[in-house]
Amino acid sequence: MTDYTDKIKEIAKRVLAEGKVDMVIGFRAGTVPMMNQPHYAASAEAVEEMIWDSNCGLNLANYLTDKKGKIGIIAKGCDSRNIVTHVIENKIKRDQLYIIGVPCTGMIDHHKINAMFDKEILKVEESGDQITISGSGFSETVSKQDLLAENCAVCTHRNPVEYDELAGELVDEQADVDQYASVSKVEAMTADEKWDYFDDLLSTCIRCYACRNACPLCYCPTCFVDESRPQWVGKSQDPTDVRTFHLLRAYHCAGRCTDCGACERVCPMGIKIREFTKKLNKDCKELYGWEAGLSLDQRPPLDTFKADDPEEFIK
Amino acid sequence: MKNLLEHTGIEPGRLHFSWISSAESTKFVDVVTKITDEVKTLDPANKKYVKTEPKVD
Ligand code: SF4
Numbered sequence: 162m163t164d165y166t167d168k169i170k171e172i173a174k175r176v177l178a179e180g181k182v183d184m185v186i187g188f189r190a191g192t193v194p195m196m197n198q199p200h201y202a203a204s205a206e207a208v209e210e211m212i213w214d215s216n217c218g219l220n221l222a223n224y225l226t227d228k229k230g231k232i233g234i235i236a237k238g239c240d241s242r243n244i245v246t247h248v249i250e251n252k253i254k255r256d257q258l259y260i261i262g263v264p265c266t267g268m269i270d271h272h273k274i275n276a277m278f279d280k281e282i283l284k285v286e287e288s289g290d291q292i293t294i295s296g297s298g299f300s301e302t303v304s305k306q307d308l309l310a311e312n313c314a315v316c317t318h319r320n321p322v323e324y325d326e327l328a329g330e331l332v333d334e335q336a337d338v339d340q341y342a343s344v345s346k347v348e349a350m351t352a353d354e355k356w357d358y359f360d361d362l363l364s365t366c367i368r369c370y371a372c373r374n375a376c377p378l379c380y381c382p383t384c385f386v387d388e389s390r391p392q393w394v395g396k397s398q399d400p401t402d403v404r405t406f407h408l409l410r411a412y413h414c415a416g417r418c419t420d421c422g423a424c425e426r427v428c429p430m431g432i433k434i435r436e437f438t439k440k441l442n443k444d445c446k447e448l449y450g451w452e453a454g455l456s457l458d459q460r461p462p463l464d465t466f467k468a469d470d471p472e473e474f475i476k
Numbered sequence: 477m478k479n480l481l482e483h484t485g486i487e488p489g490r491l492h493f494s495w496i497s498s499a500e501s502t503k504f505v506d507v508v509t510k511i512t513d514e515v516k517t518l519d520p521a522n523k524k525y526v527k528t529e530p531k532v533d
């Protein structure tokens with residue numbers, strides 16, 4: 162995917178020069194390997210810093226919220242779906258945007274890669290579908306397919322759904338993947354096992370809220386976890402408080418989550434937070450036939466009412 | 477709502493939803509009685525998601 166870089170730069174420079182946009186949101190290299198940073202480029206020089214590789218897992222839609230002016234944005238499949246969600250939720254106007262679509266072949270999981278080596282990783286290079294990871298005294302080349310982030314491995318919307326221009330040829334969508342395999346595994350457990358599974362999952366959470374900050378859906382001016390009058394949820398490390406935070410965070414994403422994986426990517430503890438949102442995504446699909454962010458003209462299931470909405474649980 | 481809570485291990489039978497208008501006092505009494513009766517039949521050992529005194533390890 163590294164060959165998109167030149168094309169992205171070319172498009173970004175052109176739309177800036179033509180005055181179509183005031184800035185382009187993309188990525189530049191981070192200070193450590195595998196940690197590309199969001200980058201706002203308003204000039205041709207700034208565009209030169211832009212890159213594209215398999216470490217662009219953050220969701221750039223997160224940086225659009227309530228922005229003024231005309232904005233160019235680089236969007237892979239999931240970003241484009243979150244951009245659509247933003248437009249539907251009036252967080253940005255479609256005509257403010259120039260979307261540079263990037264057909265995606267998946268992002269790599271830095272948690273997985275870090276766990277593979279005892280030593281510090283100093284360099285991660287990409288060539289085609291091979292990733293070479295090296296540090297002092299070691300170097301290993303692994304197929305990208307084996308390093309994909311979990312959400313990318315089961316992604317069925319790699320191509321952007323909404324764009325003004327593409328930075329590459331559309332890619333084939335993955336067809337024979339089970340998006341909800343991990344959810345089905347938990348569904349098969351007893352209530353006690355489920356409880357323990359999630360207790361264990363969350364046991365290392367430090368309540369840093371990085372997952373919330375990275376999520377394009379979490380744009381409230383004051384998050385419920387930060388309010389103190391009233392205080393909706395305890396601020397301690399008590400497992401009850403931690404679980405409450407995670408449940409409520411997930412509910413706020415119901416019918417909106419695109420499974421972009423930004424939350425898991427940024428979690429310093431490597432917690433599989435998508436286990437919560439994925440269940441809701443699966444329910445949305447089964448109950449309403451809905452997947453978030455696929456079309457600008459469809460209202461999400463939780464803000465419409467239909468007489469035949471499922472309601473077995475209401476007595 | 478119910479699905480995710482039960483998915484994360486809340487015992488089925490502990491969670492109830494109902495739609496009651498402020499004018500439906502008798503329905504309210506009926507529903508609450510039914511819920512309390514039903515929950516009382518459940519094993520108290522499965523009572524989870526209750527904040528207790530902090531654990532000291
Ligand atoms: S909850 Fe996680 S996977 Fe879902 S949209 Fe937000 S950051 Fe992406």
Ligand code: SF4
Nearest residue numbers: 366367369370372428
């Ligand atoms: S990013 Fe990870 S550690 Fe931080 S609050 Fe979210 S789940 Fe907890």
